[in-house]
Amino acid sequence: MNDLLKKIVEWNEANEYQKCVDAIEAIPEEERGYELTVLLGRAYSNLGVLGDNNSKANEDGVDIFQLEKAVNIFESVRLQGLDDWYWNCRMAYALWMTSGRELEALAYARKWQQLKSDDEDAANLIKTIE
Incomplete structure (x- = not known):
C-alpha cells in the first residue's frame, strides 16, 4: 500500500x-x-x-x-474527516469551486484553519471567499 x-x-x-x-x-x-x-x-x-x-x-x-x-x-x-485538517481543506476547495456553495466552503475553510492555524492557504481561502 x-x-x-x-x-x-x-x-x-x-x-x-x-x-x-x-x-x-x-x-x-x-x-x-x-x-x-x-x-x-x-x-x-x-x-x-x-x-x-x-x-x-x-x-x-x-x-x-x-x-x-x-x-x-x-x-x-465525513465522520473520520471532521477533525482532519486535510479533509476539511479538500472539502473547502471542492465546494468553493462548485458554484453556489461558497458559504459551505467557508465553514470547512474555517475548520481547516482552526485545525491547522499556521496554514496560510486556509487563511487565503477564507479571505477569498469572504
Missing part, C-alpha cells in the same frame, strides 16, 4: 490525476480506507478544476460532475 501511496503522490504532483483515479478505483471500495478515499476525492476535484495534465488550466469553467463526485467521496468519510 505504501508503494501505491507514493505513486499517487507522484502522479498528483505531475498533474496526472486520472492515473490516481484509475489506481484507487481498481481497489474495491470497502478495502480503500480513509486515506485512499480522501486521495480519490482530491483527484476528482483536481480533474474537475484543472483537468488531467492541467488541460483545463486556461479554461474558465469547471467540470461540475467531477466536483460533485469529489464532494460525494469526501462525504463518504
